[in-house]
Each structure stands twice: as structure tokens, then as C-alpha cells.
Amino acid sequence: MIWNDEFETLPREVIESLQVKRLRQTLERVNATVPFYREQFRKAGVTPEQIKSLDDLRRLPFTLKQDMRDNYPYGLFAVPLEQIVRIHASSGTTGKPTVVGYTRRDIDTWSELMARSFVAAGAHKGDVIHNAYGYGLFTGGLGAHYGAERLGASVIPMSGGNTMKQLMIMQDFGSTVLTCTPSYSLYLAEVAAEEGIDFKALKLKVGIFGAEPWSEQMRKEIEEKLNLKAIDIYGLSEILGPGVAIECIEAQKGLHIWEDHFIPEIIDPDSGEVLPWGEQGELVITTITKEGIPMIRYRTRDITRIIPEPCICGRTHVRLERMSGRSDDMLIIRGVNVFPSQIESVLITIEGVEPHYQLIVDREENLDTLEVQVEVNEQSFSDEIKVLQGLSNRIRKEIKDMLGVTCKVRLVEPKTIARSEGKAKRVIDKRKEQ
Amino acid sequence: MKVEQISIFIENKSGRLAEVTRVLGEAGVNIRALSLADTSDFGILRLIVNKTDEAKAVLKSKGFTVNKTDVVAVEVPDRPLGLNSILEILDQGKVNVEYMYAFVERCGENAVIIFRFDNTDEAIQVLTQGGITILKGERIYNM
Ligand SMILES: [Zn+2]
Numbered sequence: 001m002i003w004n005d006e007f008e009t010l011p012r013e014v015i016e017s018l019q020v021k022r023l024r025q026t027l028e029r030v031n032a033t034v035p036f037y038r039e040q041f042r043k044a045g046v047t048p049e050q051i052k053s054l055d056d057l058r059r060l061p062f063t064l065k066q067d068m069r070d071n072y073p074y075g076l077f078a079v080p081l082e083q084i085v086r087i088h089a090s091s092g093t094t095g096k097p098t099v100v101g102y103t104r105r106d107i108d109t110w111s112e113l114m115a116r117s118f119v120a121a122g123a124h125k126g127d128v129i130h131n132a133y134g135y136g137l138f139t140g141g142l143g144a145h146y147g148a149e150r151l152g153a154s155v156i157p158m159s160g161g162n163t164m165k166q167l168m169i170m171q172d173f174g175s176t177v178l179t180c181t182p183s184y185s186l187y188l189a190e191v192a193a194e195e196g197i198d199f200k201a202l203k204l205k206v207g208i209f210g211a212e213p214w215s216e217q218m219r220k221e222i223e224e225k226l227n228l229k230a231i232d233i234y235g236l237s238e239i240l241g242p243g244v245a246i247e248c249i250e251a252q253k254g255l256h257i258w259e260d261h262f263i264p265e266i267i268d269p270d271s272g273e274v275l276p277w278g279e280q281g282e283l284v285i286t287t288i289t290k291e292g293i294p295m296i297r298y299r300t301r302d303i304t305r306i307i308p309e310p311c312i313c314g315r316t317h318v319r320l321e322r323m324s325g326r327s328d329d330m331l332i333i334r335g336v337n338v339f340p341s342q343i344e345s346v347l348i349t350i351e352g353v354e355p356h357y358q359l360i361v362d363r364e365e366n367l368d369t370l371e372v373q374v375e376v377n378e379q380s381f382s383d384e385i386k387v388l389q390g391l392s393n394r395i396r397k398e399i400k401d402m403l404g405v406t407c408k409v410r411l412v413e414p415k416t417i418a419r420s421e422g423k424a425k426r427v428i429d430k431r432k433e434q
Numbered sequence: 435m436k437v438e439q440i441s442i443f444i445e446n447k448s449g450r451l452a453e454v455t456r457v458l459g460e461a462g463v464n465i466r467a468l469s470l471a472d473t474s475d476f477g478i479l480r481l482i483v484n485k486t487d488e489a490k491a492v493l494k495s496k497g498f499t500v501n502k503t504d505v506v507a508v509e510v511p512d513r514p515l516g517l518n519s520i521l522e523i524l525d526q527g528k529v530n531v532e533y534m535y536a537f538v539e540r541c542g543e544n545a546v547i548i549f550r551f552d553n554t555d556e557a558i559q560v561l562t563q564g565g566i567t568i569l570k571g572e573r574i575y576n577m
Contacts (some may be wrong), residue, residue, distance in 0.1 A: 383441035
């Protein structure tokens with residue numbers, strides 16, 4: 001099923017000419033209304049009129065998260081505040097949050113793209129959508145909510161937390177679609193198991209999971225434990241919120257990015273050079289319909305590649321490969337690049353080990369150290385020391401084989417690693433404190 | 435012929451062992467025998483208690499990882515080489531001992547040793563054929 005048959009299946013050349021037209025309109029608008037962009041273009045020696053094709057896009061400078069902080073709170077808004085009907089902000093781990101504003105038309109576009117995303121994930125009008133993304137400054141809750149209403153489904157605005165109540169409502173209200181972070185879905189499964197609630201007895205058929213990177217192995221585990229199809233959704237508040245890209249249920253392979261609203265590029269994160277389609281690098285997105293806060297060549301820090309091959313679902317918009325991590329999350333341990341999601345992939349392949357882990361990075365005598373803390377559960381526990389030591393040796397060896405990095409594995413008691421009701425805290429980097 | 439033992443995963447941090455004994459004490463569970471095996475990071479506490487299933491359930495509800503395994507309680511004659519004679523029988527029978535620990539209470543004149551074998555049934559057979567007395571579970575739980 002396709003929500004917007006006309007736009008989701010546009011021929012390639014039509015998509016591209018639409019993109020050029022909308023890009024030029026956006027550039028003219030930000031040049032006229034946002035002093036930051038005018039200054040950026042001036043410094044780069046380029047005017048909006050010179051951008052005539054998609055290839056010309058690379059002549060424009062990048063926009064960074066830092067630019068949003070420098071223009072806190074409203075400096076990058078392209079319309080007067082009277083036209084902004086909603087404000088969201090992303091929690092800044094360091095310093096000020098980044099603030100985004102939406103016009104009425106932006107909310108309309110967002111609802112349309114989330115409705116497209118729900119349908120791509122296999123949801124339809126008759127569904128009961130259990131929305132456990134947080135409502136508030138975070139874009140997840142309201143973003144999914146408006147899309148679900150646009151679709152015409154029945155949306156339950158659960159927000160995050162209160163896991164027992166979530167499970168009760170899921171059972172009693174007959175939720176058919178679950179939206180939350182992937183780590184929270186596993187936490188729900190864990191609490192359900194403790195309470196003797198069987199997901200096979202629930203009506204859930206699809207889960208739409210995003211807001212943090214997750215792996216293919218984690219998908220298998222979620223699908224098994226929650227007895228549903230797990231769909232990966234991508235979005236970030238700087239660009240829109242959830243619904244920038246999503247997997248289709250037909251292929252479950254790569255996330256269609258809505259190209260009539262966004263132009264994706266892949267760059268080498270070090271040199272900033274644009275890479276050809278198919279190569280892995282950092283995702284850069286330009287918004288071409290957004291009014292409140294248009295983004296020109298925004299560096300997402302997410303590592304992926306563009307899959308240009310046609311998809312079996314019939315949508316013509318290109319796909320992004322599942323994010324392999326954020327370049328921000330990337331740890332450099334004794335010169336080796338390590339993404340927490342790679343450690344997770346290794347753990348999930350080991351029988352009896354749950355993907356509840358935490359990485360402690362430290363520096364001892366000028367050498368980086370990595371400790372992987374893994375929770376022991378009933379399946380992996382044994383009354384014999386040698387069995388548990390065998391388990392930690394095996395984890396250490398697999399991580400060494402797969403990632404080329406030596407680590408220490410520490411087995412910890414269950415639930416010692418904080419369960420997030422939002423995003424999981426996977427890394428404690430003590431080197432930063434030194 | 436088998437005795438049920440529970441084992442508990444414990445991180446090496448202060449207070450965890452006391453937490454286990456407190457939880458069990460409050461649930462009215464009596465500890466009959468106890469052994470702690472530890473490494474630099476973690477320990478495994480093995481217990482024989484009067485109410486195995488209740489102990490397991492209450493510990494689990496407090497967030498501990500708990501397993502139940504079968505062990506064998508053997509009566510050891512209280513004389514020189516008493517234990518040695520048992521170990522020799524096991525050795526000749528090619529039975530592998532994973533670990534063992536002493537029981538607190540005595541059984542009449544004799545000591546009691548708890549054995550964990552990799553193959554419990556075979557071990558019981560070898561010991562019985564060797565004329566060794568194996569104590570029943572009910573006897574051990576209520577000692
Ligand atoms: Zn598709």
C-alpha cells in the first residue's frame with residue numbers, strides 16, 4: 001500500500017527537476033530572510049542564482065549543529081515568529097538545546113510524511129497506534145501522533161515511561177502498531193516476560209522504531225520477542241523529526257527518504273567531499289519545502305550509504321542503508337573506529353546474551369581501555385565459574401575478531417545497566433573527564 | 435538421591451552477599467550449606483536451603499540471577515583418609531568432579547560433603563556401587 005501514489009512513485013527525472021525547482025526557491029528565500037545563510041553564501045562566493053542543478057549543490061557550504069547553537073534560539077528561522085505554530089527542541093548533551101520552529105504548512109508536510117511512513121510500514125486506517133515516543137520538546141511523540149491522525153488511525157498518546165500501564169493498555173485497547181525506541185521495545189518485552197504477559201496473545205503486528213541506531217540482529221530479537229514486524233524509521237528534529245525516511249514493509253531493506261521534500265547527499269566526513277551514490281559516508285540533508293527553519297546541506301553526523309537500486313515496493317525515492325551509527329557516537333580506541341552498534345551486533349549473535357550492555361572507555365598509562373559490561377541472565381548464568389569465564393572469553397574474542405579491538409568483558413548483575421525509557425546510554429567515556 | 439542447589443550471580447561489590455542472606459532470612463528460608471566461588475569481577479554463591487523453590491522465587495523477584503542445579507550429598511566417614519576413599523572411587527569410575535564443599539551440620543558421626551558432577555546420574559551409580567552412603571534431599575533440607 002502507498003499513501004501518496006502520485007508523489008511516492010514519481011519517475012526519477014521528475015523527482016530531480018522538482019528538487020531543483022524547490023531547491024532554488026528555498027535558496028532564494030533563505031538568502032532573503034536568514035542573515036546567517038546570506039553571510040554563508042557570501043563567504044563561499046556563491047549566489048542562489050548560480051545553483052542551477054543538483055550537482056551545483058556541492059558549491060554551497062555545510063550547516064552544522066554548532067551553527068544552530070550559535071544562532072540560539074530563533075536565529076535560523078526564515079519566517080517571523082507570528083507564523084510559527086510549534087516549537088520543538090532537542091536536548092543538548094552539552095550546552096544549549098537546538099531549537100526548531102514549524103509553520104502551519106510545515107506541520108501539514110510533517111503529518112503527510114509521517115502518514116506516508118505509517119503506510120510504508122504496513123499500517124492503515126483501521127489500526128490502533130500505540131505511540132510510546134515521548135511527547136514534549138522531543139519531536140518523536142507529536143510527530144508520530146499527527147501522522148497517525150492524518151492516516152485516520154486511532155492513536156493512543158501514551159508517551160514514554162510507566163511500563164506496566166503501557167502493557168495494560170496494549171492488552172486492553174488492542175494496540176496493533178507500536179511506536180517507540182528499539183531499546184524501549186526490548187524493555188517492554190522484558191517486563192512483559194516478568195509479568196507473564198505473552199506478546200503472541202496481543203494484537204500488535206508492526207513496530208516502528210527509531211531515534212537511536214540499532215542493528216539487524218536487534219531487529220530479529222525484537223521481532224521474535226514482541227511477535228511483530230520491526231520497521232526502522234529515521235528522522236531528526238533539525239530536519240523535521242520522525243518521518244524523514246522509513247523502511248517499507250515489502251523489502252525491510254533500506255529506508256526510503258522522501259525526495260520530494262529532502263535532498264540527501266553522502267560525504268566523506270573528514271574531507272567534506274561528496275561521494276558517489278552507493279558509497280558509505282556521512283549523510284547530509286537539504287530541506288526543500290520547509291518554511292520555518294530550512295536547512296541547507298545539514299551535516300547529520302549519521303553514517304550510511306544511498307541505495308539507488310529500484311525497490312520492490314514500487315516507491316521511486318532512493319533508500320538509505322540502515323544507519324551504522326553516528327559519527328558523534330564513534331569511539332576511537334587505540335586508533336580503531338568502534339561504533340556501539342557494532343558491539344551490539346556481536347553480543348546478539350552470542351546465545352543467551354541480551355543486548356543490554358554498556359561501554360566504559362578510559363585511559364590507563366596513555367593507553368585507551370575498553371570495558372564491555374554485559375548483563376548475566378538466567379540463560380547465560382551457570383553455577384560453574386569456568387562456564388561464565390568461557391562466556392566472557394568468547395565475547396572478548398568475538399569483539400576482537402569482528403572489530404579488531406581488545407577489550408575487557410565484565411559480567412554484571414541484571415538491570416545494573418540503566419534501562420532507558422527513551423534513548424539508551426551506551427557509552428561512558430571517562431577520557432573526556434581527564 | 436539428588437539434592438537441589440541454588441546458585442546466585444553476585445558482582446564483587448560490597449553488600450551483595452548480605453543482601454542475599456537478608457532476602458532469604460526475611461522470607462523464612464534457612465541456609466543449610468553455602469559456598470562462594472569468586473573471580474576478580476564476580477562470584478557465584480551456591481546454597482542449599484530448606485525451601486529451594488521459594489528461595490529461588492524470592493531472589494528472582496529481587497532482581498538476582500538464580501539457577502537451580504542437582505548436586506549429590508555424600509556421607510564421609512570421620513576417619514583419616516575418609517574423603518580420600520570417596521575420591522578414589524570416583525576417580526576409578528572416571529567421574530569428573532566440578533566442585534565440592536563441606537556441609538555445616540554433621541550426620542551422626544559422619545561429615546557431609548556436597549559434590550557437583552558433570553554427570554550426576556553416573557556419579558550416583560559409581561558411588562552406590564562403591565558402597566558410599568548418599569543422603570536424600572529431604573534429609574539434607576531438614577538437617
Ligand atoms: Zn520499498
